[in-house]
Amino acid sequence: MIQQSLVLNRDADLILPVTIARRPQTSRDRKAGPGSDRRGMAARQQRPAAASDGSAEARRTDLRVNEKKCSWASYMTNSPTVIVMIGLPARGKTYMSKKLTRYLNWIGVPTKVFNLGVYRREAVQSYKSYDFFRHDNKEAMQIRKQFALVALEDVKAYLDEEAGQIAVFDATNTTRERRELILNFAKDNSYKVFFVESICDDPDVIATNILDVKVSSPDYPERDRESVMEDFLKRIECYKVTYQPLDPDEHDNNLSFIQVINVGRRFLVNRVQDYIQSKIVYYLMNIHVHSHSIYLCRHGESHYNVEGRIGGDSELSERGKQFSAALKGFVEEHRLSDLKVWTSQLRRTIQTAEELGVPYEQWKILNEIDAGVCEEMSYEMIEETYPEEFAMRGQDKYHYRYPGGESYQDLVQRLEPVIMELERQGNVLVICHQAVMRCLLAYFLDKSADDLPYLKCPLHTVLKLTPVAYGCKVDLFDLKVEAVNTHRDRPLKGRDAKKVSTGFEPGTLRFMNKVSTDAVPPAFLRRNSFTPLSSQDQIKRPRLYSMGNPPQARMSQAPALPSMQFSEVSEGAELLQSKCSRRRRMCSELKKQRERLFSTWMYHQF
Structure with a gap:
């Protein structure tokens, strides 16, 4: 790790690092202990070589991991997007970025926040006062720019190497120079950019935000509320000197952005480019800052x-x-x-x-x-009737789709x-x-x-x-009223767990005292949330292929479920069956034929 050079800023009474050669520590880094930065840097430098000459099994594992993260997201994004927050301090930027990230992750789009304040606190650990944010503090201005460059490097690593789809760059970004830097970075890496500017001139809202959030900030340990309010208001004045809001009429009319004015009382939306940007606008126009439970x-x-x-x-x-x-x-x-x-x-x-x-x-x-065909059944009945379906749901409960459900x-x-x-x-x-x-x-x-x-x-x-x-x-x-416990714990992992939970060994399927040598298909090659298919032609094809998610090769046909096949019965046994039994069997066969025809039609539609 490069040794940091330090200078003393006499006006601000701060020790400022001139050269920043490391990313801010994450919880994983802190857990790893001293030297983890060096190991992480070496690992990043060696990663391309490892990917090229790694084992076939390692490559398949990486493919499955990235496939799982990207496939659903590629329905909504066709290239990674950088969301850039803009606004003076205490305008709710971090609040919006965290909520937006939580929402996008919830709907299945991998998203991560990169907060520049975290980078600053990791590198400059002795914040004293608002003087660090003065526009005439040249050393501090240079350091803040370096923070941004380091954060953008992490944004690139997340979007290119970690299967991320959206990165939220949470900082003030109040100057056109800083925004131009981000736009050039996105252009060089083929990312889309969407700006979210928070504008607020209501003094009551600003004061409430400072007292609710900034008083407990790591910047102000053991400081009283009055001194925090005074210092933070002076910090805001430092930013106002160089603040250049987005100009939808002239300078910024070609950019994609939304301006949130006075905590959602008004909005201005400009040049929304794609579906995911419209989702972002829709969400931001629906969140309101009010006290409720x-x-x-x-x-x-x-x-x-x-x-x-x-x-x-x-x-x-x-x-x-x-x-x-x-x-x-x-x-x-x-x-x-x-x-x-x-x-x-x-x-x-x-x-x-x-x-x-x-x-x-x-x-x-x-x-x-x-639950589709499993409606009104107990888990024991499902395991007995559809053992393979039961096993697949245990593999990936979130993505598994019930047959017809x-x-x-x-x-x-x-x-x-x-x-x-x-x-x-x-x-x-x-x-x-x-x-x-x-x-x-x-x-x-x-x-x-x-x-x-x-x-x-x-x-x-x-x-x-x-x-x-x-x-x-x-x-x-x-409420102190007894009830049954309907919770089912997460199944155990590993080979032994599969034997216990499914009753068959991986790679074989035991059904009615018979053994099929066909491999049990993994959940992602069968019915799941990435594809509307439910026929035996289980080929997962995302509608849009995002960067890092190339089209999949055609998969081999998955084996039919023994539990759903109709075994042939001898002629003598068939004569003994009642008319009702034959009718039920015929109706079931017709229903499955209709389902296969409908699934085939859906497949060709999409």
Whole structure:
């Protein structure tokens, strides 16, 4: 690592590094301990060679990892995008960038924030006052430019090497010179650029933002509120001297951007280029900064919950009705008089809301995940009837799609309008289902796709979510009504785990005391959220191929499911079957033929 040279800025009383030769430490770097920067730099330098002469298995692993990250994102992006935040300090840029990143990751577009303040604090660890941000402080100005260059290098590494699709460059970027630097960087690397400028001249909003966020900033350890307010207002004045807002009429009329004026009271949108930029605009126009709470709970215990069945439209059990009464007491105790209540269109959520004695809205998109042919079955029945489907769901629960049903990723896309409405509303109680509640929780708590299907959402429990500065505060209320436990833990990993959970060894399938030597197809070569196909011609082809995601070679035909084939029966045995049994079998065959024809038609459409 290059030794830093230090100079003393007498005016600001700061020790300033002139040469910055390292990235800011991440949590992974700190865990690795001393010397991790050198090892990381060496690894980055050696990475191209390792990729070229690595083993075939390593290349296949890398392909699968990048394929998993990129395939769904390539439906919405055809090239990486850099979102550039613009605005004076205390205008909500970091708030918007964090929320936007959380939303884009939730809908399946890999996104990461690069906050320039983090880079500054890592390199300049002795901040004293606002003098560091004066435009006539030449040393500090040079260092701040170097921070930006280091951050842009990390942006490039994320988009090119880590399968990222969107990078959010969170900084003030108040001068045309800085924005021109970013535009040239994006042009050299074939990235799209979308600017998000936050403009606010409301002194009350600015003061509230400073007190809510900046007082607890690492820049001001053990400083009183008054001195923090004074110093930060002077910092803002330093930026105002050189601030050049976006000019939609002359200088910047060819750029793609949105201006958010006074925390969403007005918007100005210019030259939106593609679908993902329109999604960004749509989201930013729906988020509002106001104090509110969101209450999430599942319906009361149903008869199918007691029987261990999934899906269906069963009614509440006796304990479920007790929970409905307890929920009414909870609402009255917390004096939620202005509360809006939303339910699905299934009976168990409606019965739970009826007991409250208040108006409620039914949302069809809040219905439970569609389990397709597995509806109203227990997990034991699914494992016995469709062992391969059961095993594939354990491999990747988020992307796996039930035959004729939905995946968790499908459910996330379905619930997007609910998220938009929750961002706009006041206090809301959402009475929903386990999978739906997991998806909503994953958005507010910024959980990954791998963790989402395993979030614990117990029956007869209310979660209160209160948005705060850069996250969400969670309060849990157990209403003390017993219920069955419907949570299923994440399956164990490894070869032994597969033997235990599926009953067959990897590479073979045991069914009805017979062994098929066909390899068990991985979930990504079969039914999943990346393709509408459900026929045996399982070829995953994203509609748009983003950078780093080349077209896939045609896959070999996946083996048919033994559990869904019709075994031939002897003529004597067939004579013994009843007319009803033959009719059921014929109807089932016709239904599957229709499904195959429809799937083939869908394949040619897309």
